[in-house]
Structures are given as C-alpha cells and as structure tokens.
Amino acid sequence: MIDEKITSIKGIGEKTAALFSRLGVNTVDELIHYYPRAYDTFCAPRFINGILPDTMAAVEGILVKSASVVRYGRLQVTTAKVKDSTGNLDLVWYNMPYLRSTLQAGERFVFRGKIVKKRGRLLMEQPEIYRTEKYEGLIASMQPIYGQTKGLGNKIIVRAVSGALERHELEREYLPGDIREKYSLAEINFALEHIHFPANEQELLFSRKRLVFDEFFMFLLVIRLMKEAKENVKSRYPFVISDEIREKENRLPYMLTAAQKRTLDEVCADLKSGHVMNRLIQGDVGSGKTVVAVFALLQAAANGYQGALMVPTEVLAKQHYDSVTELLKMLGLQTRTVLLTGSMTQKEKRLVYEAIENHEADIIIGTHALIQERVIYDNLALVITDEQHRFGVGQRENLKNKGAEPHVLVMSATPIPRTLAIILYGDLDISVIDELPAKRKPVKNCVVNRGYRDNAYRFIEREVESGRQAYVICPMVEASEMLDAENVVDYAALLREKLPSSVRVEYLHGKMKPKDKNRIMERFAEGEIQVLVSTTVIEVGINVPNATVMMIENAERFGLAQLHQLRGRVGRGASQSYCIMVNNSDDEETQKRLEILNRSNDGFYIASEDLKLRGPGDIFGMRQSGELEFGLADVFTDAAVLKEVSEEVSALLDKDPVLEREENQELRRRLDRYLEKSCERMNL
Numbered sequence: 019m020i021d022e023k024i025t026s027i028k029g030i031g032e033k034t035a036a037l038f039s040r041l042g043v044n045t046v047d048e049l050i051h052y053y054p055r056a057y058d059t060f061c062a063p064r065f066i067n068g069i070l071p072d073t074m075a076a077v078e079g080i081l082v083k084s085a086s087v088v089r090y091g092r093l094q095v096t097t098a099k100v101k102d103s104t105g106n107l108d109l110v111w112y113n114m115p116y117l118r119s120t121l122q123a124g125e126r127f128v129f130r131g132k133i134v135k136k137r138g139r140l141l142m143e144q145p146e147i148y149r150t151e152k153y154e155g156l157i158a159s160m161q162p163i164y165g166q167t168k169g170l171g172n173k174i175i176v177r178a179v180s181g182a183l184e185r186h187e188l189e190r191e192y193l194p195g196d197i198r199e200k201y202s203l204a205e206i207n208f209a210l211e212h213i214h215f216p217a218n219e220q221e222l223l224f225s226r227k228r229l230v231f232d233e234f235f236m237f238l239l240v241i242r243l244m245k246e247a248k249e250n251v252k253s254r255y256p257f258v259i260s261d262e263i264r265e266k267e268n269r270l271p272y273m274l275t276a277a278q279k280r281t282l283d284e285v286c287a288d289l290k291s292g293h294v295m296n297r298l299i300q301g302d303v304g305s306g307k308t309v310v311a312v313f314a315l316l317q318a319a320a321n322g323y324q325g326a327l328m329v330p331t332e333v334l335a336k337q338h339y340d341s342v343t344e345l346l347k348m349l350g351l352q353t354r355t356v357l358l359t360g361s362m363t364q365k366e367k368r369l370v371y372e373a374i375e376n377h378e379a380d381i382i383i384g385t386h387a388l389i390q391e392r393v394i395y396d397n398l399a400l401v402i403t404d405e406q407h408r409f410g411v412g413q414r415e416n417l418k419n420k421g422a423e424p425h426v427l428v429m430s431a432t433p434i435p436r437t438l439a440i441i442l443y444g445d446l447d448i449s450v451i452d453e454l455p456a457k458r459k460p461v462k463n464c465v466v467n468r469g470y471r472d473n474a475y476r477f478i479e480r481e482v483e484s485g486r487q488a489y490v491i492c493p494m495v496e497a498s499e500m501l502d503a504e505n506v507v508d509y510a511a512l513l514r515e516k517l518p519s520s521v522r523v524e525y526l527h528g529k530m531k532p533k534d535k536n537r538i539m540e541r542f543a544e545g546e547i548q549v550l551v552s553t554t555v556i557e558v559g560i561n562v563p564n565a566t567v568m569m570i571e572n573a574e575r576f577g578l579a580q581l582h583q584l585r586g587r588v589g590r591g592a593s594q595s596y597c598i599m600v601n602n603s604d605d606e607e608t609q610k611r612l613e614i615l616n617r618s619n620d621g622f623y624i625a626s627e628d629l630k631l632r633g634p635g636d637i638f639g640m641r642q643s644g645e646l647e648f649g650l651a652d653v654f655t656d657a658a659v660l661k662e663v664s665e666e667v668s669a670l671l672d673k674d675p676v677l678e679r680e681e682n683q684e685l686r687r688r689l690d691r692y693l694e695k696s697c698e699r700m701n702l
C-alpha cells in the first residue's frame with residue numbers, strides 16, 4: 019500500500035509520527051525517500067600523539083581519572099582525561115553532566131569527536147563514547163545521518179528507516195531496460211535500500227546515481243509533456259498592449275535598464291501574440307525583476323483582466339504589496355491591488371475573496387493562499403510566480419487552473435548556465451535580465467575572523483549614525499540546537515549592549531508568527547529598526563534599499579548561492595554597501611570558497627567557480643541552490659547526468675509521445691503518482 023502511515027512500522031507511535039510529520043514524513047513511502055543528509059564513516063582509533071587539530075578522530079584508551087563537572091553560568095562542563103601508550107588527551111562535554119557515572123577512572127573506551135586547539139593544547143570536544151567491541155563493529159562502515167528535529171534524533175530515524183524498508187513492498191522497475199543497461203543503473207529496490215545503508219562508498223555512489231537519474235527523469239518527463247500541451251495554445255485572454263501603460267515605464271524615478279526594457283518587450287509580444295505565454299525571467303539578485311512583473315500586471319489590468327503575483331513567503335508578499343501600491347501612487351494609477359496571505363484573519367480573507375470574485379481587485383498579491391479552493395477569480399489572465407521553487411511545478415499548474423489557461427510568467431534569481439536552463443525550464447521561453455541598474459555601486463566584501471567582530475560593530479554603528487541600516491545573519495535560532503552557533507535571540511541582546519542605546523536592534527527568525535515577522539519587517543523597511551538580527555528567513559526577495567551592511571556570522575555554514583542571495587539584500591540603493599562575512603573555521607577549503615564571494619558579485623561567476631571547487635559528482639559539498647531543490651540531485655554537480663537524462667527523455671517521447679505503449683505502462687503509472695505527490699506537497 020503506497021500511502022501506508024508510518025505508524026504501521028513497529029516502534030513508531032503517534033508521538034513519534036507527529037515528530038516525523040515536522041520533517042515532512044507521514045507515510046512509509048515518504049520515509050524511504052527521506053534520504054540521509056550525510057554519512058558517517060568510522061575510522062580505526064589513532065594514537066594520541068598523532069592526532070591533528072580540526073579533524074574528527076577516534077582514540078582508544080583508559081581514563082586517567084573519573085570525570086568531573088563544573089558549572090559556568092548556564093553551562094555545565096564535564097571534563098575527563100584519556101591516556102594511551104603515546105600520551106594524554108583532554109575530553110570535554112557541554113551540558114551532559116549525567117556522563118559522570120559512565121566515565122570512571124580506569125575504564126577503557128573509544129572516544130570519537132572533533133579535535134580542537136585551545137590555548138595551545140589539543141582537546142576533544144563532545145566525543146561520542148563507545149566500548150571497544152562495539153566500535154570495532156562499526157569500523158569502515160558508513161552510517162547514515164539524517165536531518166533531525168528536536169526530540170527526533172538520528173538513532174530513532176535510522177531504526178524507523180530500517181523498519182520502513184522491511185515493510186515496504188518492492189517497487190516494480192519502471193525505467194526502460196535499455197536505459198538501465200546503457201548507463202549501468204542500479205535496480206530501484208537495491209538503490210532505495212543502499213542509499214540509506216551503503217556498505218561502502220562505491221555502493222553509495224551506485225545507488226545515488228540511480229536515484230538522481232530517476233529524479234531528473236520524472237521531472238523532465240513532466241516538463242516535456244507539459245511543453246507539448248502548452249505549445250501554441252490559443253489564449254482566451256487576448257491582449258491589446260496599452261501604450262498609456264508602456265508610456266508609464268518612462269515615468270519611474272529611475273531609467274529601466276536596457277535588459278529590463280527588452281524583457282518587457284518580450285513579455286508584451288507574448289501577451290498580444292494570441293497564444294498563451296509561458297515565460298521565465300532569469301535575473302541576478304537586484305537586477306530589478308519586480309518592476310517588470312508590475313508592468314505586466316498593469317497590462318492585464320488595462321485589458322480588464324485580473325493578474326496574480328505569487329511569492330514563497332508572507333514577508334515577501336507584504337513587501338511586494340507595499341511597493342506595488344507605492345509605485346501605483348507614484349505613477350498616478352488607480353489599479354486596485356489586494357494582498358492575500360495565510361495568516362490573515364478569516365474575516366480579512368473573506369473580504370479579499372469577495373473583492374477578487376466581484377472583480378473589485380485587479381492585482382492580487384500573496385502566498386500559496388492564492389491557490390486555495392476558496393479563491394474564485396474573475397478573468398485571471400496572468401499569473402506570475404516570483405522566487406518560486408521550481409518544485410512548485412504542481413503549484414503553478416494549480417494556480418494556472420484557477421483561470422482558463424492564463425499567461426504564465428516565472429521569475430528566478432538562480433544563476434544557471436543557459437545550457438542547463440534550457441533543459442530545466444524546457445517548458446518555458448526564457449528572458450534574461452543580464453544587467454544591473456546603473457549607478458549601483460558594487461558591494462564591498464570582506465571575509466574576517468571572529469576577532470574582527472568589534473570592528474564590525476563599530477562600523478555598523480557609524481553607518482547607522484549616517485542614517486543607514488544593517489542586517490546581521492546568524493544560522494541558528496536556539497542556543498540549544500548547537501552550542502557554538504550564534505543565535506538570533508542572544509545575538510540581538512549582545513548587540514544591544516555593544517551598540518549605543520539609541521540604535522534599535524530587533525530580531526527575526528522562522529519560528530516567529532507570520533504577523534510578528536511582518537511587523538518587524540515593516541518597521542525595518544520604514545527605518546524604525548536600524549539593525550535586524552535574522553536567520554536566513556530574509557534570504558529571498560527582501561528589498562530595503564537603505565540597508566547598507568550585511569554581516570554574516572558563521573559564513574562557513576552557508577552555501578555560496580545562499581550567501582550570494584543574502585548579500586543581494588544590500589547594494590540595492592545608490593549608497594555604497596558592505597558585506598562582512600565572519601568565518602569561524604580554519605578550514606582551507608572554506609577559505610577558498612568564501613574567497614570566491616569576496617572576489618565577485620556576479621552570480622553566474624560564483625556558481626561556476628563553486629562548481630570547479632567542488633567538482634562534478636561532489637555529493638557531500640554544500641548544496642548550491644534552494645530554488646532547484648531535488649531530493650538528492652544537484653543540478654550543478656550532476657549536470658552530466660541531467661544532460662544524459664534529457665537526451666533519453668527526448669528519445670523516449672519521440673518513440674512514444676504520450677507513453678501509451680505496453681512497455682511504458684509501469685512508467686506511466688509511476689508518472690501519475692509523481693504528479694499526484696507533487697500536487698499534494700504543494701497544497702500543504
């Protein structure tokens with residue numbers, strides 16, 4: 019049974035199931051497709067005199083004395099000392115006082131953990147503790163590490179996944195045999211099992227390749243089938259391009275760039291062509307995509323149609339709504355614009371639903387709330403999705419279905435090379451905004467270590483004094499999630515101490531209520547807050563041109579694409595902006611990675627350099643992009659597979675355009691299930 023709940027697995031009760039649900043896992047099938055984030059390999063213990071700082075190591079020895087626990091404020095520190103035939107090593111654990119009873123003098127253990135250098139001495143932090151026999155059993159094996167959530171640790175997930183694999187009915191093979199043979203792909207059930215529990219790296223790579231192939235295969239099949247269905251479809255919403263609106267393009271407080279103009283020309287040409295538009299606008303952060311979207315929406319309104327703009331977060335929806343209304347005012351237009359988001363009250367929503375249904379609204383801006391069943395549009399002719407996850411294919415289709423084949427515009431800031439874009443967005447025509455507005459000063463970058471912090475605070479203080487604002491990004495929300503991670507709540511408190519009391523510091527993180535988030539963002543946009551300490555929730559789309567400093571703590575924990583997006587939050591106005599990346603790692607690779615960003619502000623260049631550094635097939639590196647997120651596949655490092663799949667899908671559809679042949683029936687069934695799943699996911 020495909021949709022069997024995970025509670026059918028032995029040992030998983032309602033409580034555990036609820037925790038799994040937070041990870042997006044509800045069924046046995048979903049659990050099987052919940053792939054490890056990384057793998058742990060256990061190496062043989064080393065001699066203490068041979069260990070190196072900043073590495074993971076295991077040592078085996080005898081405890082010199084029993085563990086002791088000391089309290090420093092909120093922190094309880096447990097220390098012990100282990101010795102082998104070559105030397106001694108200090109061990110330290112934070113907030114785990116209960117270890118004291120295990121760690122008795124004279125006992126023999128294997129300790130495995132990170133080696134750090136503090137005050138000139140090596141010590142092992144937070145080591146795992148094993149008995150010798152147990153550890154020997156683990157040596158050379160690969161253990162899966164899963165994405166976890168509070169209360170649901172790795173061990174429980176590992177056990178659940180084994181249970182799921184046992185319960186799981188075998189999949190029938192659906193990839194055509196000749197394709198499997200040609201690319202030496204693993205059998206599907208083998209791949210599903212060994213992606214979780216590979217005996218060695220080779221088995222892992224073999225399994226992974228099959229699953230990556232499948233992800234691309236299903237995805238491209240859908241894209242190609244959609245393309246067929248989309249090509250040259252006559253539109254029910256013919257447009258007459260309004261010259262009055264086009265004229266307004268020259269009334270902005272700035273000149274549109276040539277690239278923005280060209281893109282608008284292309285959009286207008288599509289709209290009046292009589293066929294349904296399916297277009298992607300690709301443009302780096304800050305290239306000015308929003309204004310292009312707005313003019314397209316205004317054309318729809320001028321033709322008596324409705325147009326919708328859908329964005330991934332509430333904060334972004336609110337911001338777009340504010341900037342659109344402001345722009346309309348400036349242009350002297352009366353186009354009626356409404357905002358619709360999930361966190362609005364029932365009453366507020368009902369009013370908006372009515373306004374939409376009665377066509378008292380021309381432009382509708384919102385989150386996925388826009389595609390809920392309750393919303394009934396009147397002549398929805400244009401649908402724009404901004405910063406949309408490509409995996410919103412189903413979602414987009416859903417919004418599309420709200421109208422009768424409306425024109426579709428997708429906007430993306432992910433810098434992918436044209437050859438890949440053509441494959442991944444094969445169902446769309448592409449416009450590229452390859453030019454930043456003039457008079458923009460490139461962001462000045464620096465990569466620094468922790469020691470530089472106080473300088474950075476003083477720098478922020480000076481910028482604030484001259485009327486500017488700053489972002490400080492921290493990777494974690496709660497201190498407990500990881501000890502040394504900076505976290506927004508504490509960090510904001512710290513900054514309030516470090517900065518003069520006249521500077522207003524607030525924080526923002528993903529676990530806050532949408533209303534509170536919106537409020538903080540609004541106040542930041544209005545300049546009431548000068549320093550915003552935030553997690554990456556502000557990563558996409560946020561536009562506060564007066565902000566000139568982006569300080570990123572623990573920069574080493576972010577992928578380059580993500581850092582580039584974060585940096586894109588500054589440098590949006592005429593003033594000089596700065597990006598300060600605080601690197602807390604001594605790792606050489608990390609230095610090199612950050613150096614790429616330090617050197618360049620160009621998203622395409624960064625993506626290509628990152629790829630060189632990671633190399634094709636690098637499966638453990640930082641993932642590149644949030645927007646093109648597959649389960650396992652990475653469009654950059656797996657680009658070669660993507661190209662192979664693209665060719666195979668074309669060949670397959672040439673032979674059997676709608677998959678009606680007998681030998682493709684299993685594939686057809688699989689595809690239907692894939693579509694159903696992706697629609698379900700979107701309706702969350």
Ligand code: ADP
Pocket residue numbers: 272273274275278301302303304305306307308309431455456559561563590
């Ligand atoms: P993105 O492409 O990242 O979505 P936005 O559309 O948010 O970028 O635009 C970023 C900023 O640039 C906004 O403040 C916008 O008003 C401004 N902007 C857009 N086009 C131009 C232009 N041609 N000249 C100057 N500023 C512009």
Ligand code: MG
Pocket residue numbers: 307308404405559
């Ligand atoms: Mg944008």
